[in-house]
Amino acid sequence: MRPNKGKGGKNRRQRKAVRTDSNRELVFRNDGTEYAQVTKLFGCCRLEAWCYDARTRICQIRGTLRWNKVWIKQGDIILIGVRDFQDSRADVIMKYSHEEAMKLKAYGELPETAKLSDSTTFAPDAKHFVVFDDISEPEDDDSDATT
Secondary structure, three states: OOOOOOOOOHHHHOOOOOOOHHHOOOOOOOOOEEEEEEEEEEEOOEEEEEEOOOEEEEEEEOHHHHHOOOOOOOOOEEEEEEOOOOOOEEEEEEEOOHHHHHHHHHHOOOOOOOOOOOOOOOOOOHHHOOOOOOOOOOOOOOOOOOO
């Protein structure tokens, strides 16, 4: 029997093709679809999204997004397909990158009040910052020292 070299099998050697989404065509909403922003992640491929038609919906992430390992986090802009038979539920069709979301806002598809974030979920307000006082260390006086 040949000794195990510890480098892994053929799956380790095979590299996946790098996907560049920068060349992707911008998809706008149609009938039955809506833009939304992720507010809460539930797990089990479900999330809560606030739609720009002023409704909150529970959304299911499609299998193609799961298989392609598209990671969705809180604050992302997504395109959802509203169900005809259930208005409070929807399906996630695609996730927009930060650059695509900026383009949608520039085209007027997203409202001006939409908060787009690149790395943080929501920008902190100025009232949440903690201000520390400058505390200087007490000076040691040699005259007070006892010998």
